[in-house]
Amino acid sequence: MRIWDLHIHPEAGRIPGKTLTAKVETILEVAARVGIERIGVFFMLGKDEPEILRIMERFGDRIFGFVWLHLWQDPVEATIARLNRWVADGPMIGMKLGGDSGIYSVPAYDPVFRRAVELKAVMYLHTWMKIGGDPPWPGGGNLPQESRPQDVVAVASRYPEASFICGHTGGDWELGVRAVRAQRNVLVEIGGGYPAQGQVEMAVRELGAERIIYGSDVSGRGFASQLAKVHGAAMSDREKELIFSGNLHRIMRPILQAKGMVVK
Amino acid sequence: MSGIERRTFLKGSAAAATAPGALGAAREIIDTHVYLFRWPFRRLRDEETPRLVEMLRGKGAVQAWAGSFEGVFHKDLAAANARLAEECRRHGQGLLTPFGSVNPKLPDWEEDLRRCHEQLRMPGIRVHPGYHHYKLDDADFARLAEAAARRGLILQVEGWLEDERHHHPLMRVPTPDLAPLTGALARSPGLRVVVLNALRTATGAAKQLAGLRALTEVYFDFAMPDGLTDLNALIELVGRERVVFGSYAPMFYFESAELKIREAGLDETTAALIRAGNARRLMGPR
Numbered sequence: 001m002r003i004w005d006l007h008i009h010p011e012a013g014r015i016p017g018k019t020l021t022a023k024v025e026t027i028l029e030v031a032a033r034v035g036i037e038r039i040g041v042f043f044m045l046g047k048d049e050p051e052i053l054r055i056m057e058r059f060g061d062r063i064f065g066f067v068w069l070h071l072w073q074d075p076v077e078a079t080i081a082r083l084n085r086w087v088a089d090g091p092m093i094g095m096k097l098g099g100d101s102g103i104y105s106v107p108a109y110d111p112v113f114r115r116a117v118e119l120k121a122v123m124y125l126h127t128w129m130k131i132g133g134d135p136p137w138p139g140g141g142n143l144p145q146e147s148r149p150q151d152v153v154a155v156a157s158r159y160p161e162a163s164f165i166c167g168h169t170g171g172d173w174e175l176g177v178r179a180v181r182a183q184r185n186v187l188v189e190i191g192g193g194y195p196a197q198g199q200v201e202m203a204v205r206e207l208g209a210e211r212i213i214y215g216s217d218v219s220g221r222g223f224a225s226q227l228a229k230v231h232g233a234a235m236s237d238r239e240k241e242l243i244f245s246g247n248l249h250r251i252m253r254p255i256l257q258a259k260g261m262v263v264k
Numbered sequence: 265m266s267g268i269e270r271r272t273f274l275k276g277s278a279a280a281a282t283a284p285g286a287l288g289a290a291r292e293i294i295d296t297h298v299y300l301f302r303w304p305f306r307r308l309r310d311e312e313t314p315r316l317v318e319m320l321r322g323k324g325a326v327q328a329w330a331g332s333f334e335g336v337f338h339k340d341l342a343a344a345n346a347r348l349a350e351e352c353r354r355h356g357q358g359l360l361t362p363f364g365s366v367n368p369k370l371p372d373w374e375e376d377l378r379r380c381h382e383q384l385r386m387p388g389i390r391v392h393p394g395y396h397h398y399k400l401d402d403a404d405f406a407r408l409a410e411a412a413a414r415r416g417l418i419l420q421v422e423g424w425l426e427d428e429r430h431h432h433p434l435m436r437v438p439t440p441d442l443a444p445l446t447g448a449l450a451r452s453p454g455l456r457v458v459v460l461n462a463l464r465t466a467t468g469a470a471k472q473l474a475g476l477r478a479l480t481e482v483y484f485d486f487a488m489p490d491g492l493t494d495l496n497a498l499i500e501l502v503g504r505e506r507v508v509f510g511s512y513a514p515m516f517y518f519e520s521a522e523l524k525i526r527e528a529g530l531d532e533t534t535a536a537l538i539r540a541g542n543a544r545r546l547m548g549p550r
Binding site for chain 2: 014015016027030033034128130131135136137138141171172174193194195196197198201218219220221222223224225227228229231232233234
């Protein structure tokens, strides 16, 4: 069964390797050990940019690159410029927004999503619904600039022709699945939480296997716990294949074609 | 993970990747960390004991140490423990070993302990300081540990049951600090202890582990530590003789613990110790 892992962070200090390249090599070797063929890598821009380019060149047959963007820290024009540099004119095929990247539904950020849709970029959007606040509510414990699945739905509703990936299934997945259920162009990624029995089964039941993507969130998580959510789930091999790689391949196809990239 | 060199981490065999069931079926496992009965906030696929036993057997488990979700949430622990023992006897097919719950903050907890040992013939007990709402430096917990040591029981300390970020809004349970455990156990020499679900990451708990590993009979499961290199880090911090297999089924997919062994690239000797050898030695002759 072909397995692609959408969601990898290579920079963490606890991944063995003294350089970013060495860390990527480590991740690829462990990925192969557990049966993963390709990985989506979320690259943080900064001092390592020349090395990122070299990594993409060297491991292009096993890595899909995503540029990590920020909505509230940077002017919209600068964010779009990064998108152009790394996706339109560079080796990456998508963008990632993280847990401190901004509230996606804020109208001022819309030009970033509009440009990403124009480029057919794959859009990975972190979400969580942390319990917190007084009285406690799901999302009340979020960081000030951390989006919820509802924010993904708000953006996705403006671009029905595009696909959006709701990262972590909203964290509290029993709520996240419900939050995105009616917005058919939103897919959920299952990585980043504990391997609680039932997560993927519920998502299949409520969304259909075509709207679920496997990702791990390495290095914050391991491959093992996240693979287990699919390997251990009660579902058909066909559904597992969709989740492990088929769906990601499907939503990548437009940008792969646009960039002339061939993935067998 | 700073202590683990890349060469060390990668030296494990890059075994051909197969579905996890294929690697589990032929290798013996003692799972020190499973639960019976219902988790109150969600139905679990394998919550019915016969189905759990079938799943465990299919994975190669020859023994599973079973606690009770009733023992987490009920006040009548004597009844909960009796049901646990009966369930293991009736449906366990020789696989399930009951570990009753004792709450040292309840009146006459000593009688619960006595019944677990003398009446229900359990080899150990499981405590839930988070859900039973006490700290590990609590004097009553220390007394319980001493009493368990006198009886020769294994003490399983359960640190965590559910992601704090997902708790029911009316039941937010703090995760207990593991640090005082070392002091509490120091008064109970010879007590065999298994620390379950107490480490979010092994690297993050290095200081806590440093004290505990000095105690000769403390073991750790790895259902919870979840970073890419956490099982390797745990082994490096506490030694391969102190790590036992724990799946936390049916709350977690069993395949998670199973795959962590492959992910870590362990040599066969270490893997065999962790799958069953350490738990077998810990349990000893019965």
